[in-house]
Structure formats: structure tokens, C-alpha cells
Amino acid sequence: MDAWEELVTSALLGTDRKPPATGAGDAAPVALLGAAAVRTVRRRAGLRPGPAAPALEAAPEDGRGALPEAARRRLGQLLAGRSAPSAGRRGAVPDLTELLPQWLAAANERGYRAPAAALPALLDAARARTDLRPAALAFAGPRGLWLARLNPDWRFALRGTTGGGTLPDPADEPAVLALWEEGLFAERVALLAAVRARDAERGRALLASTWGTERAEDRLMFLDSLRAGLGPADEEFLEAALSDRSRNVRATAAELLSALPASALAGRMAERAASCVALDRTEGAETIVVEAPHECDAGMVHDGVAATPPTGRGERSWWLGQLVEAAPLHCWSARFGGRDPERIVALPVTDDWRAELHAAWCRAAVRQRDADWSRALLGAPGAPQATGPGSSSLAERARLLSTLPAEERAAWVAAFIAAHGLSEAFQLLGVCAVPWSDGLGGAVVDALDIARDAGSYPWSFSGVMGLAERCLAPAAAPRLAVLTALPAEESEDVSPGAGGYWAEAFQRLVATLELRAAMHAELAEDA
Secondary structure (H helix, E strand, O other): OOHHHHHHHHHHHOOOOOOOOOOOHHHHHHHHHHHHHHHHHHHHHOOOOOOOOOOOOOOOOOOOEOOOHHHHHHHHHHHHOOOOOOOOOOOOOOOHHHHHHHHHHHHHHHOEOOOHHHHHHHHHHHHHOHHHHHHHHHHHHHHHHHHHOOOHHHHHHHOOOOOOOOOOOOOOHHHHHHHHHHOOHHHHHHHHHHHHHHOHHHHHHHHHHHHHHOOHHHHHHHHHHHHOOOOHHHHHHHHHHOOOOOHHHHHHHHHHHHOOOOOHHHHHHHHHHHHHEEEEOHHHOOEEEEOOOOOOOHHHHHOOOOOOOOOOOOHHHHHHHHHHHHOOOOHHHHHOOOOOHHHHHHOOEOOOOHHHHHHHHHHHHHHOOOHHHHHHHHOOOOOOHHHOOOOOOHHHHHHHHOOOOHHHHHHHHHHHHHHHOOOOOHHHHOOOOOOOOHHHHHHHHHHHHHHHHOOOOHHHHHHHHHHHHHHOOHHHHHHHHHHOOOOOOOOOOOOOOHHHHHHHHHHHHHHHHHHHHHHHHHHHOOO
């Protein structure tokens, strides 16, 4: 028996039953351990060295500027405190989970590179939160992608990137063609977007070069990339895609064509929609009359009209909505005697077709990015939603607002809040540019103050308060200081503990705004 095996047997059976060869009695356990130690050293000393592992590829250089020291420390704090807050009351401490995205956006805007020591924590944060990934990976840069290849937990960072983590220069024709023909799908999607952003016509030509050999699901994704830089030159390609064998591809092509008001498809849809909607002048009154389609013919299907409605939706109203939505909005002025959008929207509609017609116009205004029609359909911000000229849906109003300039959008939402309060403004605030303008920020703060003084249930405003922490301009902090004090006493009509909650929430809001101001100041320091 091998000497090592004998030692193992003695250890398993015990030195009383199987004494080691080198000792007995009370000295046996010590002798066993000594012999095992000697044998272990001998075994290790006799091992032949294995082949050396291949050397790691050196990390690529990142030529961006280094972070200022204060900003570096702040990043460490944000990454260390990135766990979600516990449920219930959040206290007066700023929520670091919501500050990290803003810090990353500001750092990327200034062109800083991530500190090497922060890369593991940064990749862990991006792994845990998909909303962080674009900004976190941009900040991590080529070294972050190099590190991600060494840890399977960070494999997500490699999706949608080339092997080296960078796309070829769109001007490098041979490299672009090589990646387009040989790259992975995610690489090709990113490449098409990059080429399209630089030269829309060249991007479309690149897509057309392999269109006939692409899979249906890939054609759909590639076609969607034409939204960026969409123009009249894309019409011929999209018109051909209307005959694609994939229903989803045909529908997307029709949607894109309808966003081009001068396209042939838009003209065909205008004719169909005009045959269904007319102006009636009987008995001195002018009214819009609607006669929805009685069938969905082959031509309509070819132009992207879905024949089968969703469950619970009538066929004729479904077809009408699609026709009006796809018709160019400028056709209605001629149809209604030269009226502008505001006067058209104000016309009465017969037979309860108003909601369907206006909803379709809302979708058309968003698709065609028509600010005049959006203004008409939004109406005055102070008007009751149920009686406004356009849609009463807050979701549709938010989409219409997205077509307006940022300043006008903020002013409209501020006036809406002044008239209706905050209870229905959450969706509308979500489409406003950040940081909020002084007028919008002031309207939100005033509405929160009014809600507190009115004894409103405070937890129902936690969503708006969270938005304010992220979106209010930091300069608003001094104005909020007077709202952070605890009330001397609470009236009987106020929810128990509400005063303390409101004070705590305002304290957190002020602390967050001050911290955001400090973050931006730190990033502005000389590195």
C-alpha cells in the first residue's frame, strides 16, 4: 500500500486501531500529523509545473478625461448606495438609486472616463438595472467591455456590440460592408442605426442590398430603424415593402408611409377617409357627418389596414379609425372649407362618432408630428377634460404634448396643474423636459403646498414628489426650505401623521436638490 494511503487509513480508522508506522501509543496522533505534513511537502515539491495560462489581452486605452477627485468620491458613494430603498416611509435622506442615472448622464455629457477601480461596481449596477445600462456602459467605455468579457455575470454588456466593443467608422466603406455581411444581428442593427444617422440614403441602400435574404423578424427590426431620418426618398423602398410576405413588415411599412404626408399611400388613405367624413350644411348648421366603411377591401389591406378588429371593437369603427389615422392632416382643411385645425376640431360630429374621429386625429397628429393639430386637440389646459375640444384621455394628451416645443409643453402642463391640481398630472409631467422650467417647477411646488394645506392624503402624492426630486431644477431648493418645518399642530380633518410626512418629504426633496447641485458642481471642477 502507498505510504500516503496508509496515512489516510490511519486518520480514518483512528490511531488506536491503525497506528502509523512511525509511532504508537500517546505519540501516535502527533506522529501521524507529522508524517502527513512531511508527505504533503514531498508531494508538492515533486509536482511538475503545468503550462502557463495565456496572457490576458491588455485593456484598451480610454482617451477621455479623468474624473475630478470630488466626483470620483461621489461616484463611489452612489454605487455603494444603489440598493433600492426599503418599503414604507423613505425618511428625509435622498434616494441614491435615482441620483445615479442623473450623475451618469452628466458625466457622459462632460466626456469623462470611468475610474478603473469603479468598473466592477458599475457593471454590477448595470446588471441589476436595465434602465442604467446605456448610460453605465457609455461611461464604462472600452475598458468596461474588456472587463465584461472576463466575467459571465457581465455578459449583457457585450450584447449589441461588436467584438471589440466599437462600431466601424460609417465612412469606412469596406469595414461597414464586412460587418453588415458577417456580423451578428445585434451588431448589424447598431451598424444600420449609425450609418442611417450619418447618411439616411446610404443606410437605406445598405438595408436594400440584403433585404431579400433577411428573415422576417429581422426585416421588421431593420425596417423600424428607418424612422430615424425618415423622408420622401424612403418612399419607393417602403412602397415595395407593402407587398412583403410578413404581415408585421407590411403594417410597419404602411405606418411609416403614412407619416410622409406627400406619399402615394397617404394620398390613397386621404381619398378613402374623405369618402367617410364630410361636412353637412343642412338647416344653416354645419356638422361633420361620418359614414364608416362597410367592408375592408383588398386595397385597404394592401395599404396596411388590419381587417380584424380587437375583441369588443366594432369592425366599421375600427376600419374608420385606421383610415383617418393614416390620412395626411392637411387634407382636412380643404375638406372642411379651408378651416384651420382649431375650427375643425370645434365642429360638432353626428351620431356619436366624435370620440372615434378625434382619437384618430390624435394618433395622426402624433405620427405626423403636427404641432398645430396637437394644439387644437389639446385645447386650453384649464378646460375640463370631458368637455375639451380633443381627447379626454390623459395618455393621448401626453402623446400630443410630445409634439410641441419643450417650452410650450412645460407652459401647458404648468397651466393644467394650476387649474386641475396634481392628481391627474403625473403622465403629463413625464413628457416634460428635465430639469423642469421655472414656471413648471413653481406650479408643481405650489400644488404640493396647496395639497398639504388642504389636508390631502399625503401618500397619494408620493409619485409626484419622486418626480420632483429628479426633475426640479436644483435652484428651487431655497424656495422649498419654508415647507420643511413640522406643523405646530394638526387639525382634525388631516390624516394622522400627515403633517410629519409632508415635512419629511419636503426635507428629502430639499436634500436631494442640494445633492444634485453638489454633484454638478463636482463634475464641473478641473480634473
